Amino acid sequence: MQSIGMEYLESRLMFGMVPGLESTRALCAALGNPEKKFRSIHVVGTNGKGSTSYYLAGVLQAHGLKTxxxxSPHLVNLRERIRIDDIPIPAGDLDRLLLQVKAAADSVSAGRVAAGASPVEPTFFEVLTLVAFLYYAEQKIDVAVLEAGMGGRLDSTAVAGGEIAVVTSIGLEHTEVLGPTESAILREKMGVVGVARECACGKTFVLGGLSDVLLAEARGYAAALGCKCIVPEIRGDIVLPNLGRHYIENASLSLVAAAQFINVAHLAGTINGAINxxxxxxxxxxxxxxWAGRMQLLAGPDGRIRVILDGAHNSHAVRRLVETLREYYPGKKFHCLFGALKDKDVGExxxxxxxxxARxxxxxxxxxxxxxxxxxxxxxxALDLYVASEGELSREYLDKVLNDCGADKLNDSPLLITGSLYMIGASIELLKGDFAELAFFRGLEPTTNEHR
Incomplete structure (x- = not known):
């Protein structure tokens, strides 16, 4: 049976995505401003936010910081979204803190209605952000790595006021909210540190994936705010489990952000112990x-790669996928298990x-x-592509496809599963007991499919 806290969270889905900080700020104040009880690093950008955040958190944790x-999104269970030292928030704490946010929203709403104003109606993402703030404050963490949901300036994570903001990349997305040009979107995302000099001064931007034109604009914007800019080189000595140059780029950003945070904090004496x-x-x-589900390799007991999971769900992501296959598997063709959402450009x-x-x-x-x-x-x-098999995603059908792939003596490539993060999550749920690379998900039961 679903908990009351989860029922409340799912009731927030009807409000969609509403940019703005008014609700988050009001509820933070009602909850005792938990976002001010730990230090934060923001990660914003069009693509690469999740992997950059994951790599950065791991490096900070390795240095002894409670991180x-x-x-977002999650792949199997909502608890994945809120972690400390790679451990998901316990189900009991998640439910308890969801109810705490609900109580705060009810209290704030009652006061507003009594004053003749509209009630506060936090969105799904805002509620989860508030739960994260409360949990991190309770657990007395040293630092939180916060991936923005959309944009930056008006994203609910911005209220944490982090001292470093990593900008992974800029592309046209959510133009109805973030602006019609890459320049406008860049400013929205950099606005995560605050748009007033008194709020942003002294903070640091770590910039990656920007054109020369956007890089010049970013430097000018940062200078106007009194912020420092670091533009990392893409390093050649990084080895990652995730395949693809874009992950090397994201990891390069994470290393610079980690070094900046640790060294500045060490000099200022604001973290415990002599950490360098x-x-x-x-x-x-x-x-x-x-980073799960993104060019992730799953190996069998013999060490041979049996499955590649990649959540490429649009043409841009598929281009990155294809580039990576060309580089790491030149001349190879794959059995591909493919599914996609209705609103995606499947033809392209x-x-x-x-x-x-191959099949x-x-x-x-x-x-x-x-x-x-x-x-x-x-x-x-319509594209003259032959369908070798089809079926609803289940363990039985997945085993059939894996057997078909393994029996193909002319092709020793892994099975490629791609087309949708929703499908990747469902595949992980089916495969998590079989592959060591998916051990993180064992003990996590599937929750709401909504990935907002």
Whole structure:
């Protein structure tokens, strides 16, 4: 039976995504401003936020700092989003803190209605952000790595007022909210540190993935705020479990952000103990950090890679996937288990992937936004792509596809599972008992599919 806290959280889905800080600030104040009881690093950008946050949190933790990590979306269970030292928030604490946020919202709303104003209605993401703040404050962490949900200036994570902001990349997204140009979106994301000089002065931006034009704009914007800018070199000595140059780029950002935080904190005496940044320790840590579901390799007992999980769910992400396959598996073709949501440009995704696929297997999950098998089959037939098998995603169907892949004597490539993060999450749930790389998810039961 679903808990009252989770019922409250799911009731927030109807409010969608509402940019703005008014509700979050009001509720933080009612909850005793938990966001001010720990130090924060923000991670913003169009792509790469999750992996950068994950790598950064791991490096900080390796240096002895009690480290919070707040990321979205989740793949299997909501508890993944709120972690301390890589351990998800316990279910009991999640439910308790959800009810604490609900009580604060009810109290603030009652006061506003009595004064003739509208009640406060926090969104799904705002509620989870508040739960993270409360949990991190209770647990007395040293630092939280906070991945923004959308934008930066008006994202609920911004109220934490972190001293470092990592900008991973800039592209056109959510233009109706963030602005019609990359320049406007850049300013929105950099606004996570505050748009007034008195709030932002002395903070640091770590900038990656920007064109020369945007980089010049970012430097000018930072200078106007009294902020420092660091533009890291892409390092050649980073080894990661996740395949792809873009992950090396994100890890390079994480190393600089970690060094900046640790060294400044050490000089200022604001963290316990004599901690100095250790680059060799950081590199050793990154070599073990596999960001789940993103060019993630799953090996069998013999060490042979059996499955590649990649949540590429749009044309941009598929291009990165294809680039990586070309680099790491030149000339190879894969059995591909593919599924996608109804609102995705499946035709373009399939065209990009087709040269790298030997046999297509199509699937769907029960999630209502998933594309029906008949629709997917029609898309593939229009591109003259042959469907080798199809079926609802289940352990039985997944085993059938894995057996088909393993029995193909002409092709010794791993099974590639891609097309949707929702499908990756469902696949992880089915496979987590079989592969050591998915051990993190054992003990996590599936929760709401909504990835807001």
């Amino acid at each position: 919070g990590l707040y990321v 940044y250790d680059d060799s320790l950081a590199l050793k840590t990154l070599a073990t950090r596999s 995704m399939l065209k990009l992937m087709a040269p790298h696929v 297509w297997h199509i699937t769907r999950t029960p999630y209502p936004r998933f594309r029906e098998l008949a629709d997917l089959r029609n898309e593939m037939q």
